[in-house]
Amino acid sequence: MSVLLNLTASTLRLFRKHRPRTRATDPRILVIRRNRMGDMIYTLPLLHAIRRHHSNAHITVACDAAGAPIAQTCDAVNEVIVLQRGGIPGLTFLKNAARLQNFDWVIAAKGGFDRRLARLTRLTNAAVRIGFVQDVNTPSVFTDPVALPEDPFNEHQIETLLRLLKPLGPVTTNTFTINLSLTVPEASQQYAGSVLAPIGFTPFILINISSTVQLKFRDEDFLALISQILTSTELAVGLVAAPTDQPKAAKIAAQIASSRVLAMPTPGPLDLAALLQRSTCLFTPEGGAAHLAAAVGKSALILWSEGPFEKWHSRGPNHVFIHAEKGESNVPVEKVWQALQPLLVQKK
Numbered sequence: 001m002s003v004l005l006n007l008t009a010s011t012l013r014l015f016r017k018h019r020p021r022t023r024a025t026d027p028r029i030l031v032i033r034r035n036r037m038g039d040m041i042y043t044l045p046l047l048h049a050i051r052r053h054h055s056n057a058h059i060t061v062a063c064d065a066a067g068a069p070i071a072q073t074c075d076a077v078n079e080v081i082v083l084q085r086g087g088i089p090g091l092t093f094l095k096n097a098a099r100l101q102n103f104d105w106v107i108a109a110k111g112g113f114d115r116r117l118a119r120l121t122r123l124t125n126a127a128v129r130i131g132f133v134q135d136v137n138t139p140s141v142f143t144d145p146v147a148l149p150e151d152p153f154n155e156h157q158i159e160t161l162l163r164l165l166k167p168l169g170p171v172t173t174n175t176f177t178i179n180l181s182l183t184v185p186e187a188s189q190q191y192a193g194s195v196l197a198p199i200g201f202t203p204f205i206l207i208n209i210s211s212t213v214q215l216k217f218r219d220e221d222f223l224a225l226i227s228q229i230l231t232s233t234e235l236a237v238g239l240v241a242a243p244t245d246q247p248k249a250a251k252i253a254a255q256i257a258s259s260r261v262l263a264m265p266t267p268g269p270l271d272l273a274a275l276l277q278r279s280t281c282l283f284t285p286e287g288g289a290a291h292l293a294a295a296v297g298k299s300a301l302i303l304w305s306e307g308p309f310e311k312w313h314s315r316g317p318n319h320v321f322i323h324a325e326k327g328e329s330n331v332p333v334e335k336v337w338q339a340l341q342p343l344l345v346q347k348k
Contacts, residue, residue: 040067051076211285
């Protein structure tokens, strides 16, 4: 397989359009980060760290469509390449590799070893190829293999990815603050303003009803929680959801039948980010919305259901986590309401 991989890489050199830069201070750096929005959010500290130490570098991110809007808002990034999916798998893979031939350094950004990502990194033909391996003493497609933490599930994705900086020179990860910053574009800010027009300047809490895991909070629980908020506070409630769940959000809003409850469509993640910035706080299941709240510095109460907590919990400045206790089939509404109290206090 390695012989075939090397032969394929040699052929792909024909697609190179830029000469590698000769000065170490301004290399062309490619960071490949596949998968979803949350994966890209927790790659932001790595991107900011690279920019901090290589201010003249040309930094490109290659990613799937789900992560592209986040990468495009990162001030550290010069260019974003959206990788193709679908079609004939082998042919699509080679087409993607052909578009990645113009870089000096390539970083395979994933918190573990991924054979397919390793092969794609090899096919870039970059002089420096960095990625995680299961054993640094075993021959690898990476020129600079990096050892994984001894227990990857007990280290957050951010710190794991920052380990990939080690081969780049005099970079120590412990000198970095965790920079998750992104810039929400004006178009999304304007969209948020139009969505919020019906409630005017009324402070509001965002509630996300979508989850990619089995949720221990039922539709009737959301209804009861919203009623509690309306009865006990002067806040409005904005309901957000993934595109497939937005009809359900509209149905819940209609059941409440209050001018202070509004289903808020979010065509893209940056539209949600703009709404988050204007909200009092967020209540959400674990997942993309929680990670986005961390990126815009918004307080959140996160309903945690499953998965390795240390590796994937959101890293916001004031994020609180709640889960079902042993013997609880669902998280009680009263328990959620009590946990929300500190987040509902308006800062003066």
